[in-house]
Amino acid sequence: MAYDAETELRSGRKKPTQNVPQAISNKRSTLSAADWEQEALRVIAEQGIAAVAVEPLARRMGITKGSFYWHFSSRESLLEQALISWEEHDARNLSASLGELSGPRDRLISFFRRVSREGLTHEVYSALCAAADHPQVLPVLDRVAARRMKHIAQAFTELGMDEVEADHHARLTYSVYLGFLQLQRQRQVPALSSQNFEAYLDHVIATLIPKG
């Protein structure tokens, strides 16, 4: 696995420690646009898109708006950049998973298991799903979902389904994933590490993935 929760979003440069009592003063003395993007993605994962506000974000980073508007023209452009960055990362994740496993059944199982790894990526995705009405988010969501479902449908085709059935089954499978994310946001799902979760996952796999 090339990415996990730790390395997903490289932890970035921090600020120059001026008068902020945080213990994380290190690295560079100046911020880059990428730093703002990564912090925005963290906020999205933690509190959703609506929480991505310039001034609170700046406070969170121990800095002021002055910096932000030097790197970005507006809040909107930050979102745009952050979303692009995240989407590219997600696309890399997907093709990476394609390369590492050969069998279609393994790839499908890995798709579900991936939920418990890559925490931040899925938290961001979950938050984005919650903002599907946002004009900047919707196209990203569409592309990501389409990519993933195509990936899944391909696997089902390899398992012997015809194209129409594979498409339906891919949509169904992906819906299960989306529904799981929703239930997870409601904390109505067993802990990812519990054995109850493992039992559920086995049930899902047994129901959705033909025994190859």
Place this chain on the structure above:
Amino acid sequence: MAYDAETELRSGRKKPTQNVPQAISNKRSTLSAADWEQEALRVIAEQGIAAVAVEPLARRMGITKGSFYWHFSSRESLLEQALISWEEHDARNLSASLGELSGPRDRLISFFRRVSREGLTHEVYSALCAAADHPQVLPVLDRVAARRMKHIAQAFTELGMDEVEADHHARLTYSVYLGFLQLQRQRQVPALSSQNFEAYLDHVIATLIPKG
């Protein structure tokens, strides 16, 4: 079916037509708290919870805040009342569907088919799911999901599953429903009336519901 998109939210009393150029001036000359609640639910369905703001809502109803703060102590209490009202309505829907169909398989199929009817109820639910992080919404979501999943698990039990398996399958089935709502919000789902949708629905039923 006791409720459909038209009668779900009874269209309520409107305002006294003072200087607002709308064509819907009728009925009572004074508003009730219930009118505010219903309008709030419509806004939730259309634009999500965040769009439920006092002044915009008042403008939408052709009235001013003065009215609102006579009926409610705060925006928060409006949300509280509206959510309670919706939850009660949804609970009635559920038990109504329990009464009208006898076989468990029919009840499960009807659960999915119900999505295309009861438009407003599901639009509200979909919008609430998108705001699962909201402290007032979360408990409502929990209760509603729990009720529905219990209902579904009961049907699967009647179809011969043991309790654990029925619970897992109910969670899985409900996840499919939730995922469908998500894809619907992204407009990545065939139109509810299309034959493509019917084909997908057949696939879902064939995959998830044991042939009794």
Place this chain on the structure above:
DNA sequence: CACTCTCCATACGCCACAGTATGGAAAAGG
């Protein structure tokens, strides 16, 4: 050393919305 360019702090104006205060019109009750 002076000069420029990079990055950030500070202060400002603007707007949207929450909630309050108060008065007034119209219906209800006597």
Place this chain on the structure above:
DNA sequence: CCTTTTCCATACTGTGGCGTATGGAGAGTG
């Protein structure tokens, strides 16, 4: 008919965020 109660309009304060203007410190460069 007069009074009380119900319901709403208007005007106000306060808060929080967006975007702008401007100046200043620090590093890099001649």
